[in-house]
Amino acid sequence: MPDIIQLLADNVANQIAAGEVVQRPASVVKELLENSVDAGAKLIQLVVKESGKTLIQVSDDGCGMSETDARMAFERHATSKIRKAEDIFSIITKGFRGEALASIAAVAQVEIKTRRPEDELGTQLKIAASRVEKQEFCNCPVGTQFEVRHLFYNIPARRNFLKSDAVELRHIIDEFERVALAHPECEFHFEHNQSEIFRLPASGLRQRIVGIFGKRYREKLVPVNEDTELVRLQGFVGKPEFAKKTRGEQFSFVNHRFIRNAYLHKAVQKGFEELLPEGYHPSYFLFLEIDPARIDVNIHPTKTEVKFEDDRAVFTIIRTAIKHALGQYNISPSLDFEHDAKFAPPPSNGPVPPPGITVNPYFNPFEEEARKKAGGPPPRPVSRDSQNWEALLSQVPEMGGNRQIQADLDASEDQKSPDTKRKFVQIARKYLLAPHGDGLLLLHQNRAHQRILYEKILRSMSNRNIPSQQLLFPQSLHFKASDWALLQEMLPRLREMGFDLEPGGEGELLVQALPLYLDNPPLQKLFEELLEGEKDHQDYQANEAQEKMARVMAKVAALRSGTVLEPEAMQSLMDELFACETPYFSPEGKATLVQLKAQDIDAYFS
Ligand code: ADP
Ligand code: MG
Numbered sequence: 001m002p003d004i005i006q007l008l009a010d011n012v013a014n015q016i017a018a019g020e021v022v023q024r025p026a027s028v029v030k031e032l033l034e035n036s037v038d039a040g041a042k043l044i045q046l047v048v049k050e051s052g053k054t055l056i057q058v059s060d061d062g063c064g065m066s067e068t069d070a071r072m073a074f075e076r077h078a079t080s081k082i083r084k085a086e087d088i089f090s091i092i093t094k095g096f097r098g099e100a101l102a103s104i105a106a107v108a109q110v111e112i113k114t115r116r117p118e119d120e121l122g123t124q125l126k127i128a129a130s131r132v133e134k135q136e137f138c139n140c141p142v143g144t145q146f147e148v149r150h151l152f153y154n155i156p157a158r159r160n161f162l163k164s165d166a167v168e169l170r171h172i173i174d175e176f177e178r179v180a181l182a183h184p185e186c187e188f189h190f191e192h193n194q195s196e197i198f199r200l201p202a203s204g205l206r207q208r209i210v211g212i213f214g215k216r217y218r219e220k221l222v223p224v225n226e227d228t229e230l231v232r233l234q235g236f237v238g239k240p241e242f243a244k245k246t247r248g249e250q251f252s253f254v255n256h257r258f259i260r261n262a263y264l265h266k267a268v269q270k271g272f273e274e275l276l277p278e279g280y281h282p283s284y285f286l287f288l289e290i291d292p293a294r295i296d297v298n299i300h301p302t303k304t305e306v307k308f309e310d311d312r313a314v315f316t317i318i319r320t321a322i323k324h325a326l327g328q329y330n331i332s333p334s335l336d337f338e339h340d341a342k343f344a345p346p347p348s349n350g351p352v353p354p355p356g357i358t359v360n361p362y363f364n365p366f367e368e369e370a371r372k373k374a375g376g377p378p379p380r381p382v383s384r385d386s387q388n389w390e391a392l393l394s395q396v397p398e399m400g401g402n403r404q405i406q407a408d409l410d411a412s413e414d415q416k417s418p419d420t421k422r423k424f425v426q427i428a429r430k431y432l433l434a435p436h437g438d439g440l441l442l443l444h445q446n447r448a449h450q451r452i453l454y455e456k457i458l459r460s461m462s463n464r465n466i467p468s469q470q471l472l473f474p475q476s477l478h479f480k481a482s483d484w485a486l487l488q489e490m491l492p493r494l495r496e497m498g499f500d501l502e503p504g505g506e507g508e509l510l511v512q513a514l515p516l517y518l519d520n521p522p523l524q525k526l527f528e529e530l531l532e533g534e535k536d537h538q539d540y541q542a543n544e545a546q547e548k549m550a551r552v553m554a555k556v557a558a559l560r561s562g563t564v565l566e567p568e569a570m571q572s573l574m575d576e577l578f579a580c581e582t583p584y585f586s587p588e589g590k591a592t593l594v595q596l597k598a599q600d601i602d603a604y605f606s
Contacts, residue, residue, distance in 0.1 A: 011130040014076065014106035015155065021103040024162060025052025025151055026171035028108070031100035032146050033179040036060035037186065039144065042202065045189040046176060051168035053151060053159075061143040064116040070123045071135065074110075076102040106130045107158070108151045114144040129154045166488040173197070173482045177212055178258035181251055181285060184208035190481075195506035197481040209236065209285055213249065214480055222329045224286065226321035230313055231290045233321050237268070238283035240275040240326070244532060249283035255292060259306040267315040271322025286318070424570035430561035432570050439597035445573060446561045447586035452576045454554035454587040456517045457497075461546060466498035467516040474512045476504055477524050483531050484509075490534055497549065521557040529556050551587040 008016070022028060029052065036044045039062025049055040065073060072078045079098030104110060105127045115122030124138035152159035162168055169192065176198070180188045184205050190198040200211045210217045221236040238249070252264050264286075272282050296307040308314045425433045432443040460466045479487060484507045494501055498515030511523055518526075533552045534545070559565070565573070577583045577592065586592055 011106060014102055014130045017076065017099065018103035018106040019158075021099055022107055022151070024171055025056060025168050026175045028052065028056050028104055028148050028151060029058070029172050030175040030179065031104065032056065032058035032148070033176065035100065036062055036144070037179065037183055039063045041143065041186060043187045043189075045191075047191045048169075048172060049193055051165040051192075052172055053162065053165070053168065054149060056148040056151070057146065059143065059145040061141070064119070064143055065114045065123070066116060066119070067123045067137075070112060070114050070125055071132070074101045074105045074125075074127055074130075074132075078102065102130075104148055107153075107155055109149040109153065111147045111149075112144065113138055113140040115140050115142050117142045164489070166485045170482050170485040173485065177482075178251065180212060181205075181208060182253050182256045182258060182287075192481075192506065197506060205235065205285065205287075212480075220283070221285075222325050224321050224325040226317060226324070228317055230294075230310060231288050231317055233286065233288055233318060235284065235286040237271075237286070237322055237325065239329075240272060240282060243272075243276050243280040243282045245279055245281070247281050249285075250281065251285045253287045254295060254306050255289055256287065257306075261306055263308075263311060263315060264318065267318035268322055270315075270319040272326070273323075275326065288314070288318075290314075424567065424574065426565050426570065429564055432565070432573065434574070436595065437597070439595060439601065441593060441595050443574065443577070443593040444561075444586075444591070445563070445565065446558050447590055447592045448573055448577045448583075449558040450554045450586045450588075451580055451583060451592055452573070453517060453557055454550055455580050455582075457515070457550040457553055458547070460515070460517065461497060461550065464496075466496075468498040468500060468513040469516050470500075470513045471511060474510045475523055477509045477511060477527055479507050479509065479527070479531075481507060483528075486531060486534060487527070490530070493546070493549070494530075497553075515553075518553060518557045521553075526553065526556045554587055 021031065025048070029046065029048070033044060033046065036058055039060055041060035041062035043061050045057075045059045047055070047057040047059075069080070075098075077098045078101075101110075106129060109128040110126070112125045112127075113122055121137040122140040124134070124136050124140070125132065126134040152162070172192075176188070176190055180186075180198070180200055184200075184203050184207070187202045188198060188200045189196070198212065200208060203211065206221060206223075209221065217238075220238045220242045222239055224233060224235050224237055226233040250265060250268075252259055252261065252268075268282065268284050268286070269276075276282060290308070294309040296309075423434055426445075427433050427442075430445055432445055432448075434441045434443075487509060488503070491501060491503075498513075499511065500513035502510045502512065504510045509527070514521075529552045530549060533548045559573075584592055
């Protein structure tokens with residue numbers, strides 16, 4: 001038998017190896033941006049077309065390359081950043097493997113113009129699928145300009161594997177944000193399909209964060225500063241009241257390199273202990289500087305993971321630094337959070353047995369107010385039997401369910417004399433109180449309305465018959481780039497729900513009509529909440545995503561606590577609530593009403 005082993009041709013080997021470095025347009029963006037940073041650039045400009053599928057261009061005013069270096073740069077394992085293996089233990093640049101350019105040139109059409117300050121003429125190079133097609137002198141500014149066209153043009157399988165433009169753009173934005181956050185001292189511009197996504201002047205970190213994530217961040221940030229022998233920790237954490245249920249704005253950098261590290265995330269979470277309810281994640285932008293010899297960043301080809309030699313010590317330092325920072329800013333655990341629902345949201349289809357209702361005689365809606373004012377600890381469930389009072393609600397019905405309550409109310413309606421016309425009283429602008437049987441009914445106006453809206457929204461969605469109302473003047477809303485990309489994906493679903501939406505400029509959404517059941521909601525907030533929900537639910541099934549959207553819409557559009565209600569409004573709230581399938585709970589599973597019986601009232605006077 002003849003020998004069968006052969007060496008792969010260089011370009012084939014390069015293509016295969018490229019798979020490790022270049023997964024998608026965002027990988028190219030990351031490598032080129034990092035090279036520019038390593039080249040000492042003060043201004044870096046990124047221009048992208050069609051989410052990087054047709055063009056990715058990065059221009060910098062960095063050190064540039066000589067003619068020979070420009071050629072060398074595209075060889076595999078060609079790097080100016082390390083000379084010997086030990087050097088990787090003291091690496092401070094982003095790159096050092098010398099693989100990025102070789103990989104990119106293997107799977108795209110690349111053109112580069114580069115000039116060093118000391119050279120009069122620059123070098124122009126064209127490479128496609130690892131083959132040099134052109135090399136000549138050229139006129140160009142000091143620095144380097146890369147153009148990467150038609151990524152994966154020679155590997156159709158990989159090109160087909162790319163996701164929608166919106167998804168690919170979001171990945172690019174993610175990479176851009178990471179590099180831009182790590183280098184606020186550098187000016188960045190980012191343009192996509194000829195509209196500007198970011199223009200970030202050189203600044204400090206705080207301004208950089210605000211530049212990327214928006215002005216709202218100005219009041220959100222608490223500085224963190226800790227200098228120990230082992231690490232230097234700097235940056236910001238978001239105040240606990242701005243924490244979200246979704247992960248996303250969590251950035252940690254080790255020696256200015258973005259890294260993911262579950263352990264580090266945990267340390268931050270621990271620093272927030274007791275300040276955050278279960279399931280909430282703080283935002284953070286943290287920079288660790290640590291002797292490169294004491295970490296290992298080379299355990300992953302794209303280098304977003306890191307191992308610390310003294311990981312316990314690092315953990316403690318981070319946790320303590322954050323506790324300290326939050327303490328200094330006087331953030332006490334008395335913040336008012338909407339606690340997670342104890343109940344799973346009730347299923348929306350199929351008959352739901354009405355949960356029974358019973359009462360906690362010590363439940364006092366005013367206590368909540370007093371507690372908030374006094375800044376005391378979060379409310380503990382109170383109950384005569386020292387059982388969880390929410391659990392009591394779900395016990396055996398003491399009353400015959402909602403139909404029974406409604407019947408009772410109707411009965412008292414019949415008996416009502418002309419002078420008892422006002423059956424409902426509003427208390428503290430958030431509860432409705434009505435005499436009921438030999439007791440009282442207390443209704444939470446906001447949650448009750450959420451329930452009503454939620455069921456309306458779900459009903460009209462399943463009927464596919466969603467009446468909408470045209471806005472007199474279309475409203476224009478603005479979104480940061482990554483949210484904008486996500487919104488593009490949500491548009492078809494939102495239209496199905498009765499919104500008439502058109503994209504305006506980049507990041508701009510024109511709202512022309514709303515589903516009828518949304519009565520003048522705060523639109524920007526509504527869409528921001530929908531986006532949050534979407535981030536939370538990206539991998540869920542379609543119907544769950546719809547329920548989630550309905551919950552979000554109900555929550556944003558519902559009557560607020562603090563809204564004064566006319567008697568008619570109170571009446572219709574009550575009527576509509578009892579027409580619901582699941583009147584006792586808000587869509588998030590919180591109680592909408594409680595009943596106080598005479599004997600319970602007696603307990604207050606015993
Ligand atoms: P690495 O960054 O790991 O060294 P790359 O393949 O990304 O490997 O780059 C190879 C070399 O090309 C770098 O070491 C650097 O010397 C040079 N280079 C790349 N991009 C630039 C740039 N924008 N300006 C100057 N030199 C660059
Ligand atoms: Mg590099």
